[in-house]
Amino acid sequence: MIKKIFLSCFVLFYLNTGALGIEFFGKFTEGGIIKGKTSFNSKLFLDKKKLKVSKNGYFIFGIKKGRTKDIEIKVLTKGGSQIFNKKIEKRDFLIQKINGLPKKMVTPGKKALERIKKEQVFFNQMRSVNSNNEFFYSKFLKPTTGITSGKYGSQRVLNGKPRRPHMGLDIANKKGTSILATAEGLVTLAQKNLYFTGGTIGIDHGHGITSVYYHLNSLNVNKGQQVSQGEVIGTMGSTGRSTGDHLHFGIYWKQIALDPELALKN
Ligand SMILES: [Zn+2]
Structure with a gap:
């Protein structure tokens, strides 16, 4: 018993x-x-x-x-x-209208489309990295200071034409404002002039987590470089498809774009 x-x-x-x-x-x-x-x-x-x-x-x-x-x-x-x-909690997303963009930025021509297609390879490669690093586990750091000028998931209407939702967080400040690495990681993308995203950096933090930084005025790092959390990786600008100086900050898990504001809380 x-x-x-x-x-x-x-x-x-x-x-x-x-x-x-x-x-x-x-x-x-x-x-x-x-x-x-x-x-x-x-x-x-x-x-x-x-x-x-x-x-x-x-x-x-x-x-x-x-x-x-x-x-x-x-x-x-x-x-x-x-x-x-x-259970997955449902959210409501904003609708954001932007007018006055140059026509070629809203509806790219044939030559631009070829360039975009070529550049897409960089992004796919960057988001396919699935390293064993566990840098993602440290709390993410806000990569710059400024005002929030664009939120994750907002539906964009450019010059009256509905476009893909905005999948990152926009932070606006003066040109040249420092941009910091949100967490330790390995630079998997560093390009000065991409069609949509201009000066572009991507950092792998392990297990399919990549942080991205777009529209940079200058880049301080190269592909293959290890960066520490809070390290200055570049400066704010308005390169690529952008209407003013700001950082587009994004977080991906594999090919899935996540909400950076939620990531920063975690
Ligand atoms: Zn953006």
């Missing part, structure tokens, strides 16, 4: 450790970024696909704008498995 009680207690204890063996930080909402920690030897599955867990048990993933379906997270440990079904 005593043995039986002991055994059932043991089983309960084991299940409990399973339940306590994982933590999530962040908001389960459109554009949200979820960081977490589990035991290093746990296996994680996000929507039935394997999710990378670092050697210290850290993991991260993002939630696409427009997602309504619950997210399924399965944790597999030596003690058993557990499934979490997380």
Whole structure:
């Protein structure tokens, strides 16, 4: 009898450790970024696909704008498995009208389209990096100072024509204002003059997390360079498709654009 009680207690204890063996930080909402920690030897599955867990048990993933379906997270440990079904909070996004843009910037010509297509390769490559670095786990730093002039997810109407939503955070200040790396990482993109984004930097922080900085006036770093959090990587400008001096700051998880404002809280 005593043995039986002991055994059932043991089983309960084991299940409990399973339940306590994982933590999530962040908001389960459109554009949200979820960081977490589990035991290093746990296996994680996000929507039935394997999710990378670092050697210290850290993991991260993002939630696409427009997602309504619950997210399924399965944790597999030596003690058993557990499934979490997380509801996604719906959001309302702004509509932003911008007029007075040069026509070629709103509707690119044939030559420009060829250039855009070529440049798209840089972005796809940058967002395909899936390193084992765990720099993403430190709290993200706001990369510059200024006023918020554009928000994540806002629908853009350029010269009266509806365009893709704005997938980053715009911060406006004087030309030449310092731009800092939001977290430690490896520079995976550094280009002075891209069609849409002008002076452009991308930094890999590990596990598919990339931060991007657009419209820069000058670049202080090169591709392949390691940067520390808070390091000056460039200066603010208005290069590419831009109507004034500002930084477009973006955070990606793989190819999915996340809300930088949510990322900065996490
Ligand atoms: Zn922007």
